[in-house]
Amino acid sequence: MPPDLLRRRFLILLAASSLSALPFSRQALAQQSRPARTASGAPVDGPGKGLKVIVVGAGMAGLTAAVRLAEAGAEVIVLEARDRIGGRIFTDRSLGVPVEHGANFIHGFNGNPVADLSTEAGATPFFIDEEQWQVFERGGTEPEDFEIDDVFDDLERIGEKAVEEADGDPKFSLLDVIDILDPAMLQEPIGNWALTDTYEGEFGAPLAQISALHFDAGEIFGGPDAVLKEGYDTLLDYLADGLDIRLGQTVRSIRHTADSVSVDTAGGVLTADHCIVTVPLGVLKSGAIAFDPPLPQPQQKAIAALGFGRLAKVTVAFDEAFWPREPHFIGYAGETRGRFADMLNLMPIHDAPILTMVASGDYAERVDAMDEAALRADITTVLAEIFGEAARPPKAVARHVWSRDPHAGGAYSFLAVGSEPADYHALAKPASPRLHLAGEHTNADYYGTVHAALLSGERAAEAVLAGRKG
Numbered sequence: 001m002p003p004d005l006l007r008r009r010f011l012i013l014l015a016a017s018s019l020s021a022l023p024f025s026r027q028a029l030a031q032q033s034r035p036a037r038t039a040s041g042a043p044v045d046g047p048g049k050g051l052k053v054i055v056v057g058a059g060m061a062g063l064t065a066a067v068r069l070a071e072a073g074a075e076v077i078v079l080e081a082r083d084r085i086g087g088r089i090f091t092d093r094s095l096g097v098p099v100e101h102g103a104n105f106i107h108g109f110n111g112n113p114v115a116d117l118s119t120e121a122g123a124t125p126f127f128i129d130e131e132q133w134q135v136f137e138r139g140g141t142e143p144e145d146f147e148i149d150d151v152f153d154d155l156e157r158i159g160e161k162a163v164e165e166a167d168g169d170p171k172f173s174l175l176d177v178i179d180i181l182d183p184a185m186l187q188e189p190i191g192n193w194a195l196t197d198t199y200e201g202e203f204g205a206p207l208a209q210i211s212a213l214h215f216d217a218g219e220i221f222g223g224p225d226a227v228l229k230e231g232y233d234t235l236l237d238y239l240a241d242g243l244d245i246r247l248g249q250t251v252r253s254i255r256h257t258a259d260s261v262s263v264d265t266a267g268g269v270l271t272a273d274h275c276i277v278t279v280p281l282g283v284l285k286s287g288a289i290a291f292d293p294p295l296p297q298p299q300q301k302a303i304a305a306l307g308f309g310r311l312a313k314v315t316v317a318f319d320e321a322f323w324p325r326e327p328h329f330i331g332y333a334g335e336t337r338g339r340f341a342d343m344l345n346l347m348p349i350h351d352a353p354i355l356t357m358v359a360s361g362d363y364a365e366r367v368d369a370m371d372e373a374a375l376r377a378d379i380t381t382v383l384a385e386i387f388g389e390a391a392r393p394p395k396a397v398a399r400h401v402w403s404r405d406p407h408a409g410g411a412y413s414f415l416a417v418g419s420e421p422a423d424y425h426a427l428a429k430p431a432s433p434r435l436h437l438a439g440e441h442t443n444a445d446y447y448g449t450v451h452a453a454l455l456s457g458e459r460a461a462e463a464v465l466a467g468r469k470g
């Protein structure tokens, strides 16, 4: 998700007032800091001693849950379908520096448990400066500051009036609202850029799919966004140390009774006292895992109703930078909404002539369908539209198509038309005394982020330990 400017404004306003009310403070996290795990992965004693738990999925949610349980003395097995850990945190070093195919930013460093984890893991944050943006139009012209201010003022007004316009109709989308309140915005390149940056890129979905009633639900952490210079996956490696993680184990079905859980993979059936399932919402939607008995009705409703979006992130390397080296972000207000409107500039971060270009909304679907030759041609066209003859064809292109990935099925969850925040709450409740769901799609406050995943893993692990006491 790119850090968006409207959100930035809210952050500045909120930062001072919200810090004391945050659910996780640095101090709270320090108090929970992890006891050293023994070589076998478990301390001698703890509230989980004697419990056997299977965690499905080795992303941020799964590994956080596994660490918490292992530290409490439980015997934990993590089953992961891929041949790597991390899930939607996927760092690629093939271009010579760490680039991120999945999560890129720690969104809001202040009080964010992922920020604390990064400090604990010894990772180096590069802070995104909200002033370091440069937006271009076709032909390389830059809109005046007042034009950008005006368009964000218009967006703020739309945001404030959206719920009123929707008038309680859950089928009302953000596109419907904008069509009523400011249809001209949909025709202007600068308007479309702002809409991409604020909504379509942020939620990973076209305006027509985002709920006008609930798009604004959720919380944010204050402070700057940050990129981890060594790569986001350093956090996963840190968490995974000492855990029993079994790769290449695609879970096909889960049977849960009053006393135990059995989990079926191609490698055989494993049984445990509890199971925490952290597979993405896209996998739950696909029905790739059969639950016996089925998940409770409110969870089935939530899985169907919540949206699971699409973001086409492409990282492109060149022999040398032909764009300005200082800005952290380059925006493109082109004619087609979502067509590589946001680019992360890796010059200031890694001194590398690399751009991570993000396509979103309807255009993300087009990019996902392009083969490499078509993608290279499209990127070259966009960059030539901005930088003219100075633009060069890419030397190398790297991407991961999340929408075609069977272990993800898309980018991240959002409140689609017809869904409501209660759907996130339903997914956070125990599916049964032996079965829990976790993952970003089970956190109503911060859904769609790495910190949502981390917090959901904590919540599920605590529920397993609390259930034992009950």
Ligand SMILES: Cc1cc2nc3c(=O)[nH]c(=O)nc-3n(C[C@H](O)[C@H](O)[C@H](O)COP(=O)(O)OP(=O)(O)OC[C@H]3O[C@@H](n4cnc5c(N)ncnc54)[C@H](O)[C@@H]3O)c2cc1C
Binding pocket: 001, 002, 056, 057, 058, 059, 060, 061, 062, 079, 080, 081, 082, 085, 086, 087, 088, 089, 101, 102, 103, 104, 105, 106, 107, 249, 250, 251, 252, 278, 279, 280, 283, 288, 289, 311, 313, 402, 406, 407, 408, 410, 411, 412, 438, 439, 440, 441, 448, 449, 450, 451, 452, 453
């Ligand atoms: C392109 C993109 C950009 C993003 N940008 C940001 C960002 O900048 N900042 C941010 O905070 N968040 C961002 N996110 C969201 C963030 O990556 C996710 O919210 C978070 O990583 C989800 O963690 P998770 O543990 O819930 O799920 P995952 O990381 O998806 O982990 C679930 C695991 O389950 C495994 N699995 C699936 N099916 C099975 C099965 N049948 N059996 C066994 N294992 C299975 C998967 O392989 C995966 O490893 C981005 C996501 C994408 C895709």
